[in-house]
Amino acid sequence: MSPNLLVIFTLILSSLAYGVGKKKAFALVRKDESVRLHSRPGYYGLLTALWCGIPALLIFGVWQFVADTVLTNMVMGAIVGHGAPVDTAQVNLLVNDLRNLVAGNYFSADVDPQLQVAADRYIAMERVGTIALGIVMFACAMIGCLFVYSRIKPAMRARNQVEGIVKIFLIFCSAIAILTTVGIVLSVLFESYRFFQQVPVTDFLFGLKWSPQMAIRADQAGSSGSFGAIPVLAGTFMISGIAMAVAVPIGLMAAIYLSEYAGNRFRAIVKPLLEILAGVPTVVYGFFAALVVAPFIRNAGLTFGLSVSSESALAAGIVMGVMIIPFVSSLSDDVINAVPQSLRDGSYGLGATKSETITNVILPAALPGIVGSILLAVSRAIGETMIVVMAAGLSANLTANPLQAVTTVTVQIVTLLVGDQEFDSPKTLAAFALGLLLFVITLILNVIALYVVRKYREEYE
């Protein structure tokens, strides 16, 4: 019996329970005209259905979650107990083989008979487990259903109980945001911790050389993996810096023009057009940077006698800057619009021109908000992945020359983690350490930015 069938079966049972509960509620009134139900009949049905379905589905979820681990442990316990290898790596290998055998992906003829027995046992136990699960779920559904059914009385506060359950669901949904954050922090922290057991934290944070090659043999040439994050970070900041050099002036000037000079119609047309720039997928920008902008910069450099790398930081930075323009402009636009009109009027009253008002009054007043929006834009630039993966380089050069190829944190994460990985090599774990670094940097930027923006908003509200 397939597990999905169990879910469908439970849902059917549950809808039957709805009908039964509702019917009983109706019957109560019909028997005695003077009786008034506390809730509408549908709520009695709903309560029955919820009590029927939820416990059964919870049990199902728990079983799906633990079944594999429990069964594997039981089966492997039998094998290891027979005096077979106790080394963890070998046990893991055996477990892998077992999984493949069970899933039927094992096509090699020479299967260890002991393992075959174990796999057969696993399959048999899984079958028994599923049947038992079905029985338990059915029993639970029935008990839940009967429990509510027997208690359906006119005075029962069915609506309040249903609403209570719904509210718990709502709370759970809003807690998912917290669970996600916890998940992110735990997953990067846990793998980074394993990485820092093999590579010292100081080497990672202050090392000047990044070349995550690991030795296959001890005497292999160039085998020493070195994990100094400084060149990677320098590359990240250089590309983000170029991007901000493009995005901040253009975005800010565009925001000023749109909010102070442009007429309503111009605004209504141009603003959505600018926002298209933000809606274009980053992979498209990456393709554009690699295909059009990088060769263009390279050729332009050649005419001036400069040697430009075909994966120059400049190309990736400029394109990333363009991507961020609408981000800066729409945030700054909001901030500039929030500056009270009285400040402008005061300035005009003193005889200032519009541009003088903007540079001397509005911008200083809006500065905290603008700084906040720029910080958010920087955090976005640092975390941007596809543009740099496609247009920036892989080699970690510690250079200040924007015409050379540099690499970024996100590029390294992608190159280290795409493809099959083994999760005990520092090379793979390094990606998580970089991820932790990225998360921490962007978190700090975001928290400062959100705080500044919020505080600023309150000031003028």
Place this chain on the structure above:
Amino acid sequence: MEKQTPSTMDIVNRGLARRYRKEKQFKLLGLSAIIASLMFLVFLFGSIVANGWTAFRQGAIYLDITFDEQALQVENLRNANYGKLIKTSMAELFPDVSGRSQTRRLNKLVSSGAAFELQDMVLSDPGLIGTTKLVRLPVDDEVDMLLKGHISRDVPESERRISDEQIAWVDQLVEAGRLQLEFNTTFFTAGDSREPELSGIKGAIMGSMFTLLVTLALSFPIGVAAAVYLEEFAPSNKWTDFIEVNINNLAAVPSIVFGLLGLAVFLNFFGLPRSAPLVGGLVLTLMTLPTIIIASRASLKSVPPSIREAALGVGASKMQAITHHVLPLAMPGMMTGTIIGMAQALGETAPLLMIGMVAFIVDVPGSFTDPSTVLPVQIYLWADSPERAFVERTSAAIMVLLTFLICMNGVAVFLRKKFERRW
């Protein structure tokens, strides 16, 4: 002699011309910033379209194929040598081609996938055996590029991947009406392939569809539920503040970090399958939830309190007031936010790279757990391929992706315009 001090008015008037000039310059600067960004937009779209529009047409060759019984060895149709049929047909067209290497160059004009098309034809209709039929077959991508003018005939022979001799053959075929550009159906009906002329985006589109279905099915109910709780029920305390800070912060976390989460939690901890739309959908759900929650909350906030009070006044419970009155009124705004979140998810690439959706997958996925890729990842994969023909296909795939995005955003704008209510 008394020196006349200039009056304030004089000082002001003297500076006026300069100040007005500055004012003009400033305004011009603002306008040029906008024009520069719009120019870039035009340039971006222009170069994509210019590169990609030719991919919607594809070279096709018409050959008289004789389904010879002997050549096919009828007892085993699956393993028969279909390439030989094509070679025979080509040899008949060009009787004066001789020698092994010359013949091989001639046969290279036809795509290596043509034999499989013949196989499919014969397997679906064995009655073809023994007959002769005019068959439409794909040509090699280099020929295709030549027909579209992407390979210049002026460059020296050693610098292009198609020889003068082959160009002459192609010209002969074109003159005979056997070789022409036609609408490229393969592009919309095939999965990925190493051969540009056989590759298509159907696999990627199906993968995107499955992934988005998972995302939508999870993120819309969860996002709306979270927004309803935070906006309508949550007491204002530390806990609620903490949730809000979390949501705002998650909205700004780099998408690749969600990929790391997916890799560590969904793949390594829960053991879900790699490259599956299910996992992709889960990761994108977490990523789009903040967008949907923030939009839904704004939408709930715009429903005036009088609606709630009226419902409560006639005896509805708080939950009833919300589900019967507030939610329906806020629904258009929530849907707009959801569509925008979905558009964001459709264009997202980086987190999906982390969970293995970059694999080279030829088959069109048929379920939520089949290995698959999505449209933006397909674009990324093709952008890495060296063949000239893939540049064109990448741009065409981008055009398809942008079309989807524009449609989704168009629907969102339409919804907003249609149901927008000022209270």
